[in-house]
Amino acid sequence: MGFFDSLFGREKAGAGAGKPVSGQQEYVKLMQDVEVLPGLHLPSVLASQWDLFERKKLPVINIEATPAGDLKLEDSKFGGYPILPVEFAYPVDADGRPLFLLAQINCSELPSPNPYPDSGYLQFYIPGFDELWGLEHKQGERPLYRVVYHSEEQSAEYVADLSFLKETMAAEMLPFYGSLKLSFNPSTEYFGFTDHRCSIDEFKLPDAGTYGDQLESDIDDVLAERFPSSGHRMGGYAYFTQEDPRIYNEAISDYVLLLQIDSDDTIMWGDVGVANFFIHPDDLAKKDFTKVFFTWDCC
Secondary structure, three states, rough: HHOOOOOOOOOOOOOOOOHHHHHHHHHHHHHHHEEEEEEEEEEHHOOOOOOHHHHHEEEEEEEEEEEEEOHHHHEEEEOOOOOEEEOOOOEEEOOOOOOEEEEEEEEEHHHOOOOOOOOEEEEHHHHHOOOOOOOOOOOOOHHHHHHHHOOOOOOOOOOOOHHHHHHHHOOOOOOOOOOOEEEEEEEEEEOOOOOOOOOOHOOOOOOOHOOOOHHHHHHHHHHHHHHHOOEEEEEEOOOOOOOHHHHHHHHHOEEEEEEEEEEOOOOOOOOOEEEEEEHHHHHHOOOOOOOOOOEOOOO
């Protein structure tokens, strides 16, 4: 908006006020949209650096969640009842109450190729009676949230009577109620505006003295609009309403996004927040989900 303000005389003092007409014309050229991919337009100053975006591209599986009341146990879902192998001890909170099944991914339904198991069930559990949903736990203690994987073989015999989950399913502190059926769509993304692996500083922009802070501000707005990384997804870049926690935690600095569940019409993390699960790439390759890091934040 700052660019258009300057053209029509509504520019704030200190943001390049008094630029000569020639400077405005050059600015128009820098901000002129160029189609770099079908449906994706970028200002020419970024389009000329498309090789940087290409180097940063990542595969992502976008998830569509649709409310559904009649789901099979084996379906991919948010909420609802899980496939529970007879040999698996259902996870519980500090008071012995069953955790809430936040998500179940039937890996055979995922588009390939992908880095996830090609069959079996990946399940994400959080405490349903905790207003922070397991976000905080005492130092040295195992987090209350759990991510578990059951192979197809392990899931061959499963528990049919899940009535013991009735109280958990009716908990009043859940981020959503009922269940949602999931469908998956593979895609590619080239930048993540709030992901710590991406920064506007990576781009070569004209000297700030030429346009004040206006160019950087407008480019920042473009990156936020066209590469938000929001929504439900597996892989790719992560979205945050605050800051990427991997910046300040060396232990998880090289973790990648495993699952993201965003707020929408049926899901609410605090004040329109977003939840993320991260995993080390080596653990993902080994199907070891015991050290997954969970976080959520909101506005």
